[in-house]
Amino acid sequence: MLKTFYIKTYGCAMNIADSNTIHNLLKTHSLREVSSWKDADLIILLTCSIRQQAEDKVAGWGIKVKEEIFKDKIVVLTGCMAQRYNRDSDLVVREYEKTLQKRFPWITHLLNIQNIEQLPNILGIENNDLVQNESINYDRNNKYQGLFSISHGCSNFCSYCIVPYTRGKLRNIPKKEILKDVTNFINNEGKLITLLGQNVNSWEDNGENIVDLLKEIEQIEGEFWINFISSHPKDFSDELIDLITTHDKFLKHCHIAAQSGSNRILKLMNRKYSRDKFIDICKKIKTSCPNFRITTDVIVGFPSETEADFNDSISLIKECKVEMVYIGKFSPRGGSVAYDMNDDVEFNIKKNREEVIRKLVNKVREKEHRELIGKSLPVLVITKNKGITYYNHEVLLEKEYEEGSIQNIKINGCSKSGLVGI
Ligand code: SF4
Numbered sequence: 001m002l003k004t005f006y007i008k009t010y011g012c013a014m015n016i017a018d019s020n021t022i023h024n025l026l027k028t029h030s031l032r033e034v035s036s037w038k039d040a041d042l043i044i045l046l047t048c049s050i051r052q053q054a055e056d057k058v059a060g061w062g063i064k065v066k067e068e069i070f071k072d073k074i075v076v077l078t079g080c081m082a083q084r085y086n087r088d089s090d091l092v093v094r095e096y097e098k099t100l101q102k103r104f105p106w107i108t109h110l111l112n113i114q115n116i117e118q119l120p121n122i123l124g125i126e127n128n129d130l131v132q133n134e135s136i137n138y139d140r141n142n143k144y145q146g147l148f149s150i151s152h153g154c155s156n157f158c159s160y161c162i163v164p165y166t167r168g169k170l171r172n173i174p175k176k177e178i179l180k181d182v183t184n185f186i187n188n189e190g191k192l193i194t195l196l197g198q199n200v201n202s203w204e205d206n207g208e209n210i211v212d213l214l215k216e217i218e219q220i221e222g223e224f225w226i227n228f229i230s231s232h233p234k235d236f237s238d239e240l241i242d243l244i245t246t247h248d249k250f251l252k253h254c255h256i257a258a259q260s261g262s263n264r265i266l267k268l269m270n271r272k273y274s275r276d277k278f279i280d281i282c283k284k285i286k287t288s289c290p291n292f293r294i295t296t297d298v299i300v301g302f303p304s305e306t307e308a309d310f311n312d313s314i315s316l317i318k319e320c321k322v323e324m325v326y327i328g329k330f331s332p333r334g335g336s337v338a339y340d341m342n343d344d345v346e347f348n349i350k351k352n353r354e355e356v357i358r359k360l361v362n363k364v365r366e367k368e369h370r371e372l373i374g375k376s377l378p379v380l381v382i383t384k385n386k387g388i389t390y391y392n393h394e395v396l397l398e399k400e401y402e403e404g405s406i407q408n409i410k411i412n413g414c415s416k417s418g419l420v421g422i
Pocket residue numbers: 154155156157158161162163164198199232
């Protein structure tokens with residue numbers, strides 16, 4: 001009989017939200033989470049598949065923890081990567097089926113993330129002791145932070161991406177359900193609401209859009225902050241800009257995925273917006289709220305990316321005063337359109353381009369951080385000595401504050417990744 005479980009999560013905020021869902025689902029079936037895989041009867045590997053690197057990490061973990069130990073354990077692989085290997089998936093990529101046997105012989109079950117609620121059934125977990133759970137969206141690590149998936153999947157079919165195949169087409173969670181979960185969270189001392197979706201700002205329900213949803217959340221009584229990740233430029237409206245830059249409950253930070261600054265590459269990526277559209281969004285945001293932080297994603301070395309295309313990405317980052325970039329070196333993902341393109345940018349060039357962007361944004365960020373020293377910022381205290389600013393920086397607190405409170409913190413130092421304050 002399964003009594004304990006351990007979840008190892010790789011990848012983005014969506015995967016973290018999924019791991020919270022699995023945690024809560026198993027908890028309602030009276031299983032207990034343990035902090036070491038060694039003590040677990042059931043191990044869940046929740047994986048990303050956007051980049052080859054994530055798959056290598058899973059394989060590396062299996063080797064590190066010595067495969068024979070898995071003999072007595074149930075090991076479930078789920079998330080994007082599992083979907084790529086799953087025989088029942090719409091996207092059957094035969095070469096991966098063979099690879100799976102060879103590379104991950106210790107995995108006992110593959111689970112389509114879209115069928116996650118079937119996990120207890122699949123594993124034969126009885127639900128006699130079913131514990132009622134009001135929501136399956138809370139962040140299990142901190143009661144003040146709530147991650148709420150408001151949509152699943154994606155219908156955009158960017159040429160490099162396998163999400164529409166692995167996670168299916170866009171499915172929006174009805175507004176009523178989201179509001180119920182969020183209200184519940186706020187009533188239980190929740191302070192930071194993070195709405196999640198592959199393209200969170202593309203959410204719709206019965207003719208209502210993300211602005212309508214955010215306005216309703218904002219109206220809920222209580223002291224709390226709202227943010228949402230990650231946004232697609234094509235659906236970033238002026239109305240949305242106006243709301244988040246002028247209303248107090250919204251964090252003054254947004255992650256908007258640019259992917260490239262070159263119109264030619266954006267077209268090849270099937271991104272459905274131009275460089276000018278992205279710059280226009282950022283300029284409008286900064287005009288309305290000059291201290292608003294913008295972060296983004298950029299892929300370097302997309303097939304046929306020239307030095308001129310790359311320089312367009314650099315100039316876009318500079319022009320938009322982007323403070324942080326998640327950089328992906330292009331790697332062909334089986335099943336995507338770009339898999340059949342000629343991956344003609346040499347690895348070393350991809351690496352150099354990655355380094356150029358990294359250095360550029362590090363400089364921008366360091367400058368921004370240094371300028372904050374001596375200033376006071378509103379900070380939500382997440383743990384006694386860690387907080388999140390109103391601009392979504394992490395802050396190390398040199399003094400202990402009450403968890404869940406919002407404090408005015410004087411910034412007195414900074415590191416590469418965050419701020420230090422008292
Ligand atoms: S918008 Fe594009 S990159 Fe993002 S999940 Fe959808 S297909 Fe993938």
